Amino acid sequence: MEVSRELNKQANEYISHYPNDQKRSASLPLLHLLQQEHGYINEESMNWVAEKLDIEPIHVLELGTFYPGFRQTAPGKYHIRVCRTLSCAMAGCYETMEKFCEVAGIDRSRVTHHNPIAVSEDGKFSIEFAECLASCGTGPVCLIGDEFYESVNAENVAELIEKYD
């Protein structure tokens, strides 16, 4: 896999944050870089990280499959994460999720633990539940890409979605 010079430079910068004999520590930062670039982590990306850090590919695969923050399938252009945990649920996050799916045209019926992401037919939006986003006083909350939104309820979802095209 080819990566851009910029990405390679950034990867080297991250590796320099750890002791010379502990390059493996840079696994997470490098996986983040590649996920930012491609939207998700595939086998090629994991092999690239393994080679870059002189570790066995299995040691990267075991991270890619463990952390919920790494997506194993391609998300839509805009990826939505709705907080599912208690305080947000008490404030109605399940309704928020339903409304997001309705407005963005997403079918979540095939979502499973191992396949948590559902993508709209046009590929514009994808959605998944996230566990506690640490803003329990302003729930329901969600992330769209890196943007954070508070008090997202069935009434204002449509307006929020409109911002993204």
Place this chain on the structure above:
Amino acid sequence: MAVPKYIKGKEPHKSEYRMIFRNVDRRGWDASIKSYIADGGYKDLKKALKMKSQEVTDEVKTSGLRGRGGAGFPTGVKWGFIPPDNKKPVYLICNSDESEPGTFKDRYIVHQDPHQLIEGMLISCYAVGAKVAYIYIREEFSEGAKILENAIEEARKKNFLGKKILGGKFNCEIFIHRGAGAYICGEETGLIESLEGKRPYPRIKPPYFPAALGLYMCPTIVNNVESLCHVKHIIAMGGQKYAKIGTPRNTGTRILCVSGDVVRPGYFEVEVGKITMGELINDVCGGLRKGRKLKGVIPGGSSAKVLRAGEKYTIGTGESERTIGINDIPMDFDTLAACGSMAGSGGVIVMDDSRDMAWILNNINTFYAHESCGQCTPCREGSLWMKKITDRMVSGAGVPSDLKTLTSVGDNIAGRTICAFGEACAWPTQSFVAKFPEDFKKHTSRRNAGKELNPESKAAAAGLKR
């Protein structure tokens, strides 16, 4: 230092004592180093660097500061566990993986006052002899990570960070390390494994503290964001003066995060133990919604055992022994422990009588089943079974033996795992089933078979719109 003025509508409550959150929601304030220095920032770092490192640790010990992440262990004592004859490098890690449901305090420190954290970390690094520190920040705080990176660059330019800090002999680097969405990384040895690039499986104890063997098998201090910020204030005022804030053995201030069924949820920095649960809910948070009655409170993050309204607790020993109700509990570490729960991370989740506790527990169980790392069998299997049982209860297919099964599964996890996640996932089930059996029985009676009983209706949520 100027007396801060706050953004309209976000003024602190009159019973608050703003120290760590002094600059949160402050009018005219931003996260830049310019704001911070104009307000007297980094003076305490200068002061600390003039002291001997042992003196800094001693001040923290004198202050009585207890960790704000969840366990409430004395910070200065933790620092003291670094072997005195150590020749290896020492690391300091700031645990910014804030992910205990109900907790939302570190978010605001990171976003609005990153330099306070950096100053606290630099002072702590100096005290424990660390030349490299990492901030392990949860992946979902991507904006926070950028703010911190920017703040580190600003501090480096001013020589508060890097080589020969402020012209002295102290060198220190701080790096950001982003997590990837796993709750278990809040456990300090799991965090260390994650930082080493491995699956975050918590390490077998002993050693009980990574101060003996931590990152790369070197002495490592892991402290919560809020704890590290307190260090700065301890140096500013001295450990003895700090110890006068709060109550004996429960010193200083702490940030309580209130969510759930209250009129005004939010974050409130108060002197530890100077405010009761009743004052917090009814006075500071404006009470419950109209016509609603208190049903229960989770006082310290979702893993803390639930407290039921109307319960009585006996606290104190000998002559000071007394019986109190839920509203009289002072919000400190020791009393909440004496009441059979814990102060934990300061996340208070309030539930009124519109809530069905089986539904609430099902939500919590789903969280823990998702987040169990899978290393120990009782937790990996048990957390999932507890979820499956409550799943079936709330979907109308519960059977009468479910209550007993739930409790037995919980009892077989707690105390049988490598890390405290076992207790964290068992405590909600154990306490909810024991304290609200009627809510669970409702789901297992034949009369209700096939019915979805979920008063957690859209209407209840609609009442929370703010």
